[in-house]
Amino acid sequence: MRGRFGRLGGLASSLLLTLFGLVLVTFFIGRVMPIDPVLAVIGDHAPEDVIARTRAAMGLDHSLPVQFAYYIRALVQGDLGTSVMTTHLVTEDIARYFPATIELATYAIILATLVGVPLGVLAAVKQGSRIDQAIRVFCLAGHSIPIFLLGLMSLLVFYATLDWAPGTGRADVAFEGMVPVHTGFLTIDALIENDWDSLYDALGHLVQPAGVLAYFSMAYIARMTRAFMIDALSGEYIITARAKGLSALRVIWRHAFGNIAVRLITILALTYAGLLEGAVVTETVFSWPGLGQYLTVSLLNADMNAVLGATLVVGLIYMMLNLLADAAYRLFDPRVK
Amino acid sequence: MKVEIDNLTISFPSPQGMRAAVRGVSLTLGAEKLGIVGESGSGKSLTARALLRLLPGSAVVRADKLNFDGIDILKASERDMRAIRGRRAGLILQDPKYALNPIMTAGAQIAEAWQNQRKASRKEAMQAAIDLLAQVQIRDPKRVAESYPHELSGGMGQRVMIAMMLAPDPELLIADEPTSALDASVQAEILRLMEDLVSRRGMGLMLISHDLPLVSHFCDRVVVMYAGQVMEELQAGELVRAKHPYTRGLLECLPSLSHPQTRLPVMSRDPAWLA
Amino acid sequence: MSGVRTAWPNLLDRDWLLTDSPGSRSQALWGQRYRLWRDFSANRLAMAGLIIVLALVAMAIAAPLLATHNPAQQELTNRLATPSAAHWLGTDELGRDVYSRLLFGARVTLGMVLAVVALVAPFGLAIGCIAGYYGGLVDKILMRTTDVVLAFPRLILALAFVAAIKPGITSGIIAIAITTWPPYARLARAETLTIRNTDYIAAVRLTGASSARIVLRHITPLCLGSLIVRVTLDMSSIILFAASLGFLGLGAQPPSPEWGTMIATARRFFLEQWWVPLMPGLAIFVASLAFNLLGDGLRDVLDPKQR
Numbered sequence: 001m002r003g004r005f006g007r008l009g010g011l012a013s014s015l016l017l018t019l020f021g022l023v024l025v026t027f028f029i030g031r032v033m034p035i036d037p038v039l040a041v042i043g044d045h046a047p048e049d050v051i052a053r054t055r056a057a058m059g060l061d062h063s064l065p066v067q068f069a070y071y072i073r074a075l076v077q078g079d080l081g082t083s084v085m086t087t088h089l090v091t092e093d094i095a096r097y098f099p100a101t102i103e104l105a106t107y108a109i110i111l112a113t114l115v116g117v118p119l120g121v122l123a124a125v126k127q128g129s130r131i132d133q134a135i136r137v138f139c140l141a142g143h144s145i146p147i148f149l150l151g152l153m154s155l156l157v158f159y160a161t162l163d164w165a166p167g168t169g170r171a172d173v174a175f176e177g178m179v180p181v182h183t184g185f186l187t188i189d190a191l192i193e194n195d196w197d198s199l200y201d202a203l204g205h206l207v208q209p210a211g212v213l214a215y216f217s218m219a220y221i222a223r224m225t226r227a228f229m230i231d232a233l234s235g236e237y238i239i240t241a242r243a244k245g246l247s248a249l250r251v252i253w254r255h256a257f258g259n260i261a262v263r264l265i266t267i268l269a270l271t272y273a274g275l276l277e278g279a280v281v282t283e284t285v286f287s288w289p290g291l292g293q294y295l296t297v298s299l300l301n302a303d304m305n306a307v308l309g310a311t312l313v314v315g316l317i318y319m320m321l322n323l324l325a326d327a328a329y330r331l332f333d334p335r336v337k
Numbered sequence: 338m339k340v341e342i343d344n345l346t347i348s349f350p351s352p353q354g355m356r357a358a359v360r361g362v363s364l365t366l367g368a369e370k371l372g373i374v375g376e377s378g379s380g381k382s383l384t385a386r387a388l389l390r391l392l393p394g395s396a397v398v399r400a401d402k403l404n405f406d407g408i409d410i411l412k413a414s415e416r417d418m419r420a421i422r423g424r425r426a427g428l429i430l431q432d433p434k435y436a437l438n439p440i441m442t443a444g445a446q447i448a449e450a451w452q453n454q455r456k457a458s459r460k461e462a463m464q465a466a467i468d469l470l471a472q473v474q475i476r477d478p479k480r481v482a483e484s485y486p487h488e489l490s491g492g493m494g495q496r497v498m499i500a501m502m503l504a505p506d507p508e509l510l511i512a513d514e515p516t517s518a519l520d521a522s523v524q525a526e527i528l529r530l531m532e533d534l535v536s537r538r539g540m541g542l543m544l545i546s547h548d549l550p551l552v553s554h555f556c557d558r559v560v561v562m563y564a565g566q567v568m569e570e571l572q573a574g575e576l577v578r579a580k581h582p583y584t585r586g587l588l589e590c591l592p593s594l595s596h597p598q599t600r601l602p603v604m605s606r607d608p609a610w611l612a
Numbered sequence: 613m614s615g616v617r618t619a620w621p622n623l624l625d626r627d628w629l630l631t632d633s634p635g636s637r638s639q640a641l642w643g644q645r646y647r648l649w650r651d652f653s654a655n656r657l658a659m660a661g662l663i664i665v666l667a668l669v670a671m672a673i674a675a676p677l678l679a680t681h682n683p684a685q686q687e688l689t690n691r692l693a694t695p696s697a698a699h700w701l702g703t704d705e706l707g708r709d710v711y712s713r714l715l716f717g718a719r720v721t722l723g724m725v726l727a728v729v730a731l732v733a734p735f736g737l738a739i740g741c742i743a744g745y746y747g748g749l750v751d752k753i754l755m756r757t758t759d760v761v762l763a764f765p766r767l768i769l770a771l772a773f774v775a776a777i778k779p780g781i782t783s784g785i786i787a788i789a790i791t792t793w794p795p796y797a798r799l800a801r802a803e804t805l806t807i808r809n810t811d812y813i814a815a816v817r818l819t820g821a822s823s824a825r826i827v828l829r830h831i832t833p834l835c836l837g838s839l840i841v842r843v844t845l846d847m848s849s850i851i852l853f854a855a856s857l858g859f860l861g862l863g864a865q866p867p868s869p870e871w872g873t874m875i876a877t878a879r880r881f882f883l884e885q886w887w888v889p890l891m892p893g894l895a896i897f898v899a900s901l902a903f904n905l906l907g908d909g910l911r912d913v914l915d916p917k918q919r
Binding site for chain 1: 856
Binding site for chain 2: 235236237239240241242243244245246247248255258259333334335
């Protein structure tokens, strides 16, 4: 057991190192930008002495290493600065927008897993057949289609033409702000409040963006599942399992799939991290008030505190998911000891 | 129980068309110990696996007769096959390192085989697994039952494998190079254990190996295969009277302590053997 | 070397190519190439990918010849027109010919892809081979750096980077390159590690070859197969990446006919004049799919163990 925790300790130290790299890069990006952060705060036409005072107040009159130290200190205190655009603390903004992104990504990964894993298993079992070919093309298409095209077409077909799904945003105007915030996840808040109309509305708004995101990641999940399954199915222990007289279903799911489950969890964690990126584009298409949209709007307005704060937070989550993927492997696989 | 194979051909698709890996093999097997000997690629494993229909999906199997106790394997449904596999016939593979499922404990894998044909609780199955492990002469069956395959030695793993295949009390045991992956000292133990169990239960045994003397020592009859064909069939005791040049060649290439040679002869192969 | 000269007349001779006992090194080489090609061309999907990619390249090169209009020519009286004989794929929000813009957009997109690959592949290959061959501290430092970059969400890092410099094609290329090289380094390192300890490398070392020579002449060429597969498969993600930057307004800037940018500017009209953003969208899809199909087929041929 000590070995296991020792390895996790090594993992933690490499995490710290990566974290430091992340902070260093965001700091660097914040300093190399040609836009003067002082002018971004007080405007182009402020008098000289105001500029100088603001510069000092923002700690920009120090050398770069000192500035970096200040930056780290602020981060440790949980201070990401103030957003010029919203005039709120960046941490507050992130707390407000992030649940929407998490909710979207979570529904997407659930959908993608429920479709992608069985498709991958089916393709592997029927390797080389027409079904396999069809799944392959379906997945390659998912890999190839720009997510914004898929989103726009989905809106055009299901919202504008067929009127099956509601339009953009997280909720209809009539439901906007009707559910008290408990968790920030609309569907869960609606459930807590027993508000079925709001729940239905929220789910309706989720269908399209979550579906679009899901197709994108489903392709990857199915592809990896297929590769893993083909590998597992060629194992000698599969012959043993079949020689025992087990049913095909049991051989496939208990013996072959059982062997790839841990590797698959790793893939799912990485896919989930990837969804946070996919969300940036998807949220723009569906006007989804999440972190991705916050990030792009801040980017276009050169609101650097907000950009770097959001980048840092997403990077942090991304790293945690990577760590989780690694830890899952180390903790659940009996072979790693 | 009687196995009848008549004119069995197994081919695989290749870019150059179908390639036959087994060509016209015929043999029969009752409640006896039959050895099949041949070098790698001679088709001995394929022949055995064809009998349980465990070949890769791309294999094309043809035969005038491929029967297990009167059941036509070529025409049998998957359901019929499952009644044979793991109930009436077991298969032991070469290397327990790969042949055991790495993420299930040894006990769980044996219990699964035992439970497959009985209505029994998980607890009963686990107890049965421990009993079976004791039968294959494992001293600490409980601990082994709770171990994962990578925690077991090769000999131990092969005992687990044997226990698993004996769980349903089969009539035929096919052992595909069961000791090739083991240390020499363990090989004899495992073979003796297998022979003992097979004789005591009156089962048929098909022992596949590349080791001619070893097979002739443990079996009643030996079939020698080369390049997908049967070269010669012999009573085990009559090995010295083998006629076929391939069998003779195999025997002559063996090092011997009583008649040492400075240089072992090299096998020369005659294309006419494959006529 | 004399074999090279005699090879050409024989290249159409199937028996010469497929012989089991080639008479010269170049005959063996061409025979091997022919077998690879035969395996590859048997895969219909991969062939489709190859043909589309070649067609795209041809279209990009011949854009001025194939275009029916000047891609920058505005015709405000004929905005958002449906496809017609005059404008094969209709016109955009400023009355520019969409078909001609797509052709010139192919230049931008393929140019960006080429630039990224030209930056990333040699860099990643060098880092990976050096880390793998020398091992020790060099390996640790290089791979730790790689891990740090890999730990970033690619798109978001690129976005922050582009925003910090200045949105545009050049910064887009740099941003994509910065976030794309680590997998190449990892791949090259893994290959190098397996090659490094082989007997034939030991043999080369015994002949007195320098480390640099071993890496350049013996290890790098062996990494190329998997690298080519990776590059081809990556091209589609680079296309999507570039288009996403354009779509978010942070890549190529209007009036550039970059496909993602075209969608961004035409997005406002998509509920009524849906074909305007659809055309560049389809172009991105087809280009990216073609590279994926091609890469998939190449992987089957060049890298059978990953099938």
